[in-house]
Amino acid sequence: MENLWDLLFQLTKHGTHTLHVAFYIFVQYIMNYLSLSEPLSITEGICVWCKFRNYPFWPAVVKSVNRKMKKASIVFIDNLLFDKKRIRKGFSVALKTLKPFDCEEADQLVCKARESYDAAIKWCLELIADYRIRIGCGFTGSFIEYFSDDISCPVRRRYPHSTSDLNFPSKLMLEEQFLTSDLGEEEEEGSDRQEEERRRRRRRKLLPDRSKAARNRANEKLVDFIVKQRRVETRLLGVIGGQQQSKWLRWFLAASRSVVDTYLEDEEQLDQVYQYLRGVYETAPLTAPCLADVDRIRLVLDVLLPEAIIYAIAGVDKLSLVKAEDKYLKGPCLSKREREEFDWMIEQQMKMKASIGQRSAH
Template sequence: FFTSLRNLKHFDCEEKQTLIDKARESSQDINWCINLIADYRIRLCCRSFTGTLLEYCADDMSCPVRKESRHNLSQMTFPQIEEVGSEDPPPEATPPKPPRKVLPDRTRAARDRANEKIVEFIVKAKGADEHLRAILKSEKESQWWKKFLKVSPHMTPIETYLEDDDQQERVVEYLKKVYREVVAKPLPFVTGDKFILDVLFPEAIIFAISAVDQIDYKKAEQKYIRGPVLSQREKEIFEEEISEKKRKQRLQAADPLS
């Protein structure tokens, strides 16, 4: 039979007892159904069965409960495994479509390859050295330095553009080297590592984006602040991971033994 989704309610809804009493007015078969569901739930908690309710009904494990019904109980059928060759398929039957193959998303890999050019420009070609040294010597203004001085020392907003940990590590290690070469002694009221992450890192990446993409500094800065543009597939994968994590949390909360 078919019914609208609006007619469906959770088995443990607030109206459960009212709905059961209403069903009993026309037939007592509802008691048999409830006993079947209760036994299925007990077996799930005891971990003696792990399948779905339909799989439980089709399994021999449910036979004792199913046989407890009255003799005049209307016949109820459950999924059965068809014997091979027992019956020819109807002429209009069509073979099921194969499941759609989900291809891996390669957008992240493409971004990492593009970002590798930025890393090489900074680390290998030393293309941002002059820009960074001018900032450290106060020969150039830096909005990131101004922002750094205004932000509380206990709250450091870290802008991320490079998604690969190895790429980030290589850039940071190189910036530490530049910092030590230019700054003879630590800057007043400044922690070296914090200054490198909050000022030199964004300045180096933005300058490299400007050079590699051949765009002006302002557009490169906007691209850096905007961050990587995720593909639709990446968003779907992320949502699937979140849904799966929530599902596991719900199962763990429902089963304290897990």
């Protein structure tokens, strides 16, 4: 310990920046000392690693611990910590699925998480490291209080906005838990008797939503009609050569911006159709003069794709072109659960952006 104080004294002679470095070394030393002198245990308020299903261990905060039931209520550290309702509920997990954040295999857990969630886990670790430094500087709140406080704003701003929500495994965890339990129930925290009643209560099991899979199967018939049977090729060549009128082509030539409605949701199906349409355009024997200098990618997506899908819908579903176009413009018919999940995702994104914007203005 005396050697540490000598080192700190020497560092403080070299200015303010070095003083910050010295203080950081001191905080880390105290943390390491405490972690060695006290047994690692799972207690309320600490940061831990939590294992859920097939997902990697992920940083979380312990809300409460029930030793008798060998359970803990935790909240995953991610970009949804602004959701107060979610924080209030938390996840109920077995104690055996938790590891202290400073456990011996912590480095291995980080490496495993980075394989699929590199940007997200880096952001989480930066938050935890900054929180610990703030604790050393005198902050007395919990991690959740730190996250909602202005002092965490510099780190929260580094959130990788270019990544999707799926880059946080906790959203997938939440969706899986929704399929096996009734998330409409409020988490009950109280006596052991209430906990026993909650465990005995029958859980409502929801079947997976098959709507999107059914739409993809139906769309596969459209892809087959367009690509394999080549049933719309005559129409496409007529539009490309200028022999047949197309309002999609008129809109394309008049518009300065493109709004692509692909209709097809499966990426492989869309890629199949796109590659086929591009080949039709490139090998067309005749090309209208108005298409000489256009963007080929935009032409395929804004003109040939809607033409092909509308004619395919008419052919497969035995509809008139007018009704087929109406069906195309309406887009996929989403299920109630899909709409709810989409609305929930947008709501969380808006909450986070609004909160970050308000804190940035201060």
